[in-house]
Amino acid sequence: MKCKRFLQLVLVLTFFTSCISNKQLVYLQDEGKSNESIEVKSTQTKPYRVQTNDILSINIKALDQKLVEMFNPSTNTGNAQQQNSPQNLYFNGFVVDDHGNIRVPVLGEVNVMGYTLEEIRTTIEKRLLNEYFRTQSRLFVNVKLAGLRYTVNGEIGSPGTNVLYQDKANIMEAIANSGDITMTGDRKNVQVIRKYPYGFQTYYIDLTSSKAVESPVFYLQPNDYIYIKPLKQKSWGTGTTGMQTVSTIITALSLVTTTILLTRNL
Template structure:
């Protein structure tokens, strides 16, 4: 009887510890019960500052487009919107070298390291107006990142490197674009490894709490690496749902019972 009681206790303990609770699966759960569900939260994302190895797309337009053709690469001008693939942008965009410079036709080297996209646009416009054109040319300059590239790995449905053609991308959008975190993924400790001029830094975001939106790392930056850790339930191998866990326990109890009966008969 003592052996049976021990087996039952072990089975119940295994059941309650191996199942993944619902609170570990739901995103952005409300932490403050007093707040209004429709409360508007301020966006804390700061303007992105260009780093080495970034790729920029620069387009210069004017009233007379022939006057600015020499500043634009012919490949970019003739490129249709459907051809803006990561591969094409790699060869036609402006890559920021190790010294923080990009090389623009006619204008030559331009240092962009640590500048925002708007600051780069203003610098190019000023350089063109000072050296080549006047205000009557009606210059129009656009500067964008050639897509926001990120890498996601770990407990994710589709791990790998992806590119989203948006000015801003949240970590929730990146996860959704990669097929969502698996049931055995730890949503409470999502790691973001981010590159800075001085090296790499690692941050942890709890995506089960609505306070994740307030985190400065809720918005991704180019070349971010996202790692989803596995939950302990995966290493235990008892199953992720109640049905799977019960099946595992029944199998284990059957094995133990059979072993006891065979031992007694010997």
């Protein structure tokens, strides 16, 4: 009888510890509040400051388009979809070198390290007006990052490097764009490695908590590396759902029982 009770206790403990609960799967949970309550939270994000190896897309327009053709080489590379492809942006974009400079026609090297996109736009516009164009040319300068490039690895549907062509995107959008976290992925301890001018810094964010929006890595920055760790249930191999766990336990017990019966008959 004691042996049977012990086996029952082991089965119950195995069942509850091996299954993945609903709380481990749901994003941005707000503890202690009903589903009907709605709370609006304001988020403050600092403008991104350009770093080395970033690729900038600089588009210049004027009344006389012939004057700006040399500044816009991508306009002669086919349709708009081809112009915005990662390959075209890599070859025709303005890459920030190790010294924090980009090379712009006529202007030569322009230092952009640590500047925001708006500050870079203002600098280029002023210099072009002073050195090449006239005020009557109605100069228009547009500076953007050539997409938000990020890499996601681990327990994710489609691991790899992706590019989001948006001015701003959060980690939830990046994960959705990469096929979502698998059932065995740890949403409570997502690792983000972010590049800074002084090196790399590692952050951890709990995507199951509504407080994730307050994390400094909730909004993406170029070249972020996101790693989704596996849950312990994956290494145990007992199953991710209750039915899978029961099936695994029954199979294991059947194997043990068969082995015992064959041993006794020998």
